Amino acid sequence: MPVCWLTPDFQPVDEAPSGLQFGDGLFETLLYEDGRLRLWPLHWSRLLRGMATLGLSPPPSENALLAHLGQKLRDTRVAIIKLMVVRHSGQRGYACGTDWRLSIQVHPHRPDPPRDVSVCTLDQTLSGHGLGGIKHMNRLEQILAARELAGRAWEGWLRTPQGEVVEGIRTNLLLIDREGRWFLPDCSRWGVNGTMRALVSDCLSGRNQSVYNSPVPADVLAGTCSAAVMNSIYGVLPVTELDGSPLQTELLASLITEINARIQKVSITLKLKP
Amino acid sequence: MPVCWLTPDFQPVDEAPSGLQFGDGLFETLLYEDGRLRLWPLHWSRLLRGMATLGLSPPPSENALLAHLGQKLRDTRVAIIKLMVVRHSGQRGYACGTDWRLSIQVHPHRPDPPRDVSVCTLDQTLSGHGLGGIKHMNRLEQILAARELAGRAWEGWLRTPQGEVVEGIRTNLLLIDREGRWFLPDCSRWGVNGTMRALVSDCLSGRNQSVYNSPVPADVLAGTCSAAVMNSIYGVLPVTELDGSPLQTELLASLITEINARIQKVSITLKLKP
Known part of the structure; x- marks a missing residue:
């Protein structure tokens, strides 16, 4: 599915973040079911740790992100959500600014667990x-x-x-x-x-x-x-x-x-x- | 600059390759100057080796790629060219098909070498x-x-x-x-x-x-x-x-x-x- 990119304030942007050229970003994959975001506090804290490790500026607001998710998911009962945060410098080469872009992918189904593992x-x-x-x-x-x-x-x-x-x-x-x-x-x-x-x-x-x-x-x-x-x-x-x-x-x-x-x-x- | 994605036959596609989510690809950065592609045989052979290592299907034709480059560069005297080859499975997760997409970025300038290194x-x-x-x-x-x-x-x-x-x-x-x-x-x-x-x-x-x-x-x-x-x-x-x-x-x-x-x-x- 096509990936849309947002600024940290959820404004859509045309240009994909430059860090995609080097895997210079982070992701979280989480389950949404019946109105609840599973393990959210653990995902959020790991994302913050990862952003600090890579030297990305911290997200402006957890509540704003949750409100944005609440809009995207209002017609969905179950979904796998993939959050990606990717550095964006707009330059060629190994540039390392602190700016980033966000993508929120919603896959509206949940895979069945395997019968035998x-x-x-x-x-x-x-x-x-x-x-x-x-x-x-x-x-x-x-x-x-x-x-x-x-x-x-x-x-x-x-x-x-x-x-x-x-x-x-x-x-x-x-x-x-x-x-x-x-x-x-x-x-x-x-x-x-x-x-x-x-x-x-x-x-x-x-x-x-x-x-x-x-x-x-x-x-x-x-x-x-x-x-x-x-x-x-x-x-x-x-x-x-x-x-x-x-x-x-x-x-x-x-x-x-x-x-x-x-x-x-x-x-x-x-x-x-x- | 926005990145355009092409099939191995140089047909433009809307969707960015899924391997971008994992840094699952290769790149070559090379100099074009006065009609000549510097060190091309060495770049090409390294790209082929890398594609084999990652299990990507080999490019259909070196000559077709050179012809495509020849069209893109016809009004350019000097450029830094970045070739990227990225796996595309179209799926979520660590899928590992052999299909891929190509991007050719042309930066029409050459940086001055530093005075002191x-x-x-x-x-x-x-x-x-x-x-x-x-x-x-x-x-x-x-x-x-x-x-x-x-x-x-x-x-x-x-x-x-x-x-x-x-x-x-x-x-x-x-x-x-x-x-x-x-x-x-x-x-x-x-x-x-x-x-x-x-x-x-x-x-x-x-x-x-x-x-x-x-x-x-x-x-x-x-x-x-x-x-x-x-x-x-x-x-x-x-x-x-x-x-x-x-x-x-x-x-x-x-x-x-x-x-x-x-x-x-x-x-x-x-x-x-x-």
Whole structure:
């Protein structure tokens, strides 16, 4: 679909932002359903962190953005919303001003969750170049990983250069090994710190569940007993098969029930303007 | 300036390619002057290599592209041309089809070379994620480096995570240390294998000059005696100052003379269509 660009004050502009030439921007993908923007506070705070990291001037107003969204969504029941913030200098070359443009894409449907969640581990590595955690637009690693995945499974897990597993192409991961250890890899250096991951992390803290936050070493991965993948659209999904071997899903059932209940509390109601 | 998008057969299309959301593309920046496209064979072969690496279908015809350029440039004496090739799947998410769109930007002027070329070394590191050498559009490292450089010098040199110097933000580098050793860092793992770098490498081979192709370790950098930076627009420029200390430029004078003579031989004459 064609992408429209707006100034920070929501005025449409003809020219696409120059930062598109270098992936010099950020995005957030979030679910809107029955008047509520899911996990909005977590998306908004990650976007602010990312803009500070890239040296973009902060957005003028959260309320103005929500009001603008309320106008766009007034005839919609469910949608996946993609927000993009891209640097705009108007110049050729690696210019680095603080100005930016905004795009708001509304996809008025929600994909069905998969019946079975198969995962395979990929050879694709992640680089940790000081941009870990934020959801920037330099995503060639994910594109190459998607090529490697191509039909092998529903999701693929990416590694550090040392071979430890960090995250999926479009999900974060939770893993339980045969010794009963839980792993929820931290993505502040490698990968993307997902909003659903933050909710799961908070939930596990409340249960006093001790969790390893490091990437998953190869020997731990070999002893995987249960696993889940998670993102802002699908929530938490139990993994049914990892690298061709079936996994148990019962261990995660009560956690998933709790997360589904908490998701509503970490969402906001959007005022739908006529 | 607004960017127009074309199919591989040069038909204009309204929709910008979806790969722009992820920096999923390649670019070449080259000089056109007095009917000649400088270093064209080197740009073309790097673009083909990059397209193969990203899994994009090969361009239908080099001659058709040159004919199209010949039409666009028929009233122009000098220009910087930016070619972009960006994946287009038309879908949301990390889709990885082989289709692509093309943009040809013509900037009808050539920047004056700087009178003095000051360089400083930067803290910004480069990641080596299997995409080394090609000129892809995931350039946040260069953007962050440009922010770090901001007015300190004309160019900044970037490092590996181990602290060795590889290249500049927009140039490759050549360095001679006090022991008379020459360094022309290879950029097939880190950074961009520049077209002018390829010409310099070939020229040094012809002179039987032994050259280290590895990144420059910190102790070698500290003993720098002479250095040059190079790219497709400026050619080879002697560095006059490195991290605040003056460098000798005489050692490079004959090499620069030779390169300037050879540039013309590695250029092609464009047929300008009426």
